[in-house]
Amino acid sequence: MKTGLSLRIHHVHPHIHACLLLILLFLAGTSIRAAERPLLPLVEGDCPKCHSFKIKKIKNAGGKHAEVSCLDCHPRQHVPEKGSTVAACENCHFKQPHYEIKDCLHCHADPHMPMATLRDPAKPARVECLSCHGEVGKEMEQAEGSHAQLYCTRCHKRHGYLPECLDCHKPHMRSQPAAACRRCHRPHNPQQVNPAGWVPAIFCGACHRKESEYLASTTSKHGVITCVYCHEGAHPSKPRCHDCHGLPHDQALHRQYRGCLSDCHGDAHRLVSKK
Ligand code: HEC
Ligand code: HEC
Ligand code: HEC
Ligand code: HEC
Ligand code: HEC
Ligand code: HEC
Ligand code: HEC
Numbered sequence: 001m002k003t004g005l006s007l008r009i010h011h012v013h014p015h016i017h018a019c020l021l022l023i024l025l026f027l028a029g030t031s032i033r034a035a036e037r038p039l040l041p042l043v044e045g046d047c048p049k050c051h052s053f054k055i056k057k058i059k060n061a062g063g064k065h066a067e068v069s070c071l072d073c074h075p076r077q078h079v080p081e082k083g084s085t086v087a088a089c090e091n092c093h094f095k096q097p098h099y100e101i102k103d104c105l106h107c108h109a110d111p112h113m114p115m116a117t118l119r120d121p122a123k124p125a126r127v128e129c130l131s132c133h134g135e136v137g138k139e140m141e142q143a144e145g146s147h148a149q150l151y152c153t154r155c156h157k158r159h160g161y162l163p164e165c166l167d168c169h170k171p172h173m174r175s176q177p178a179a180a181c182r183r184c185h186r187p188h189n190p191q192q193v194n195p196a197g198w199v200p201a202i203f204c205g206a207c208h209r210k211e212s213e214y215l216a217s218t219t220s221k222h223g224v225i226t227c228v229y230c231h232e233g234a235h236p237s238k239p240r241c242h243d244c245h246g247l248p249h250d251q252a253l254h255r256q257y258r259g260c261l262s263d264c265h266g267d268a269h270r271l272v273s274k275k
């Protein structure tokens with residue numbers, strides 16, 4: 001800067017040389033006086049003079065922050081004054097679990113457009129997610145097993161992304177579709193198997209081949225009933241004959257034979273009549 005100025009002065013006419021010197025001296029004088037004066041506080045209307053880019057950003061993509069003024073978030077004196085020039089998020093966002101998780105800019109990358117720059121956390125997240133999805137947290141608290149210990153982001157790689165069980169597990173039988181898993185398992189508590197809706201017998205048969213084959217080949221009326229009609233509720237449930245049939249025979253017979261299966265009918269899935 002200094003060398004540039006002196007170079008130019010060197011090549012001009014001596015008259016002008018003297019004039020320039022006078023002007024420079026005058027400028028130096030005023031700047032000394034200006035430094036002695038206290039700075040006027042900046043007002044909202046001053047910001048666009050130097051920060052037009054920022055203004056454009058917040059107007060176009062700031063979302064609801066477009067309605068917040070610069071000075072609400074930058075309340076103190078401008079640089080180079082000492083002290084923080086930025087209000088904490090918690091000043092205006094409070095009394096909700098989501099506003100207590102800290103490190104807001106980890107996900108809302110740019111405070112001037114906090115939703116437009118929303119990104120997925122780069123580190124494993126759990127409490128952050130539970131600040132909004134409390135019901136999932138409650139379900140996982142009740143769960144035993146290893147799913148409950150996993151970070152949410154292990155499975156939900158992006159916000160809103162729904163993984164499939166088959167991303168990580170093999171099915172119980174060949175060509176069992178991903179949608180079938182949810183007939184029996186809940187994603188956040190998969191060990192508690194609770195069949196619901198239409199569960200075809202072959203799904204149970206993947207692990208209980210004998211019962212499945214018996215039932216498929218029997219000519220008794222039990223053959224047309226699905227497994228979960230009898231085995232209702234959480235796995236493994238075992239019904240009793242009396243639940244559905246009461247005491248179908250005369251009292252004397254029931255007094256003589258106590259075990260419906262062992263004494264007479266053999267197997268619930270392949271009824272016989274051994275009279
Ligand atoms: C005369 C020009 C000018 C005006 C007017 C101005 N600024 Fe600045 N501002 C600057 C410059 C230059 C910087 C330093 C830029 C940098 O560090 O990249 C700056 C930096 C900042 C910073 C960053 C401070 C830091 O610690 O990094 C904030 C915040 C800021 N300005 C807010 C405002 C607000 C709010 C207004 C309106 C009330 C305003 N500015 C008005 C020129 C101005
Ligand atoms: C909702 C609060 C909020 C509002 C409104 C806001 N800012 Fe900021 N601003 C911040 C925060 C927080 C930072 C610090 C960012 C960081 O640490 O990465 C920041 C940083 C800055 C910076 C310096 C860093 C950078 O990104 O260049 C400037 C300059 C700035 N703001 C100017 C403005 C101006 C001008 C306005 C008004 C148009 C404004 N801000 C409105 C919260 C806000
Ligand atoms: C000076 C007050 C103030 C500060 C500080 C502030 N906000 Fe806000 N913020 C608001 C207001 C007001 C709204 C609109 C709220 C509403 O309508 O419910 C808002 C809305 C938001 C929204 C929703 C935006 C939308 O378009 O829906 C997000 C996200 C947000 N703020 C994040 C932050 C983050 C992150 C910080 C810290 C960097 C922060 N805010 C700091 C006042 C503030
Ligand atoms: C782990 C990532 C993450 C962190 C950290 C985070 N947020 Fe959010 N925030 C989100 C997501 C995701 C949404 C949008 C949810 C949706 O789709 O509506 C959101 C939405 C918001 C909203 C608008 C919806 C509402 O609840 O009113 C505000 C305001 C907000 N965040 C403020 C904050 C503040 C303040 C902090 C820091 C205390 C913060 N966020 C930290 C992920 C995060
Ligand atoms: C600020 C509150 C907020 C935070 C924080 C948040 N979410 Fe969400 N999340 C929502 C809202 C609101 C929706 C529904 C909006 C939609 O459909 O896009 C949603 C949707 C979802 C969905 C899709 C649900 C469906 O039925 O399609 C999943 C999965 C999800 N969030 C997981 C997460 C995970 C994992 C995290 C942590 C990394 C997280 N969320 C953080 C508010 C939040
Ligand atoms: C992102 C990978 C991932 C996805 C998606 C996933 N799991 Fe898992 N699952 C695991 C891990 C890791 C374990 C811990 C045991 C291990 O290392 O194999 C596990 C364990 C299990 C267990 C054993 C019980 C336990 O808690 O230890 C069951 C049952 C299970 N998963 C069922 C499911 C079902 C059903 C789905 C779909 C709703 C599913 N998983 C989706 C990764 C995944
Ligand atoms: C082992 C993998 C796994 C983990 C860990 C996991 N989820 Fe999920 N999540 C799933 C699967 C699978 C679905 C169901 C997808 C579908 O409906 O097809 C799901 C569904 C959801 C939904 C949609 C609504 C619902 O309940 O069906 C939300 C919200 C959600 N998860 C949030 C979370 C949060 C928050 C965490 C951490 C506390 C978390 N998840 C941990 C696999 C997982």
Ligand code: HEC
Pocket residue numbers: 165166169170171172176177178180181182183184185193195199203204235
């Ligand atoms: C008809 C009900 C049913 C369906 C459908 C079902 N499961 Fe299971 N699953 C079970 C039962 C019952 C167990 C527990 C077996 C035990 O206690 O060893 C189990 C255990 C598991 C286990 C942990 C033990 C192991 O084998 O590693 C995983 C993982 C699993 N299932 C994944 C799946 C996936 C993936 C699907 C969908 C393709 C699926 N399940 C569909 C009933 C079902």
Ligand code: HEC
Pocket residue numbers: 172195199203204205206207208227228231235236237238
């Ligand atoms: C992934 C394999 C698997 C699937 C699928 C499965 N089971 Fe099981 N089941 C087992 C295992 C292992 C046991 C024994 C361990 C136990 O008691 O939890 C068992 C136990 C049972 C028992 C109790 C057995 C006894 O002697 O007490 C019944 C009844 C049963 N299952 C019925 C079903 C029905 C009905 C279905 C279909 C909705 C089904 N199972 C699906 C693995 C499975």
Ligand code: HEC
Pocket residue numbers: 201204205208211212213215222225226227228229230231238239240241261268269
């Ligand atoms: C008509 C009702 C009914 C149907 C349909 C049925 N079960 Fe059963 N199942 C029973 C009863 C009752 C028992 C208990 C027998 C006992 O007390 O010894 C039983 C017992 C079992 C057991 C325990 C093993 C044993 O021999 O005690 C398994 C495993 C089982 N069933 C699996 C299945 C499967 C898999 C299906 C479908 C392919 C199925 N069941 C269909 C009524 C039924």
Ligand code: HEC
Pocket residue numbers: 219220221222225229230239240241242243244245260261265267268271
């Ligand atoms: C969940 C209900 C349920 C249970 C438990 C159950 N049954 Fe049945 N059973 C039925 C139904 C439904 C029929 C068909 C009735 C009809 O069509 O009139 C049937 C029919 C029968 C028949 C007539 C078979 C035929 O082909 O005519 C016998 C015998 C029988 N059950 C014995 C048993 C025995 C023994 C047990 C215990 C091991 C048992 N049932 C458990 C529901 C059940």
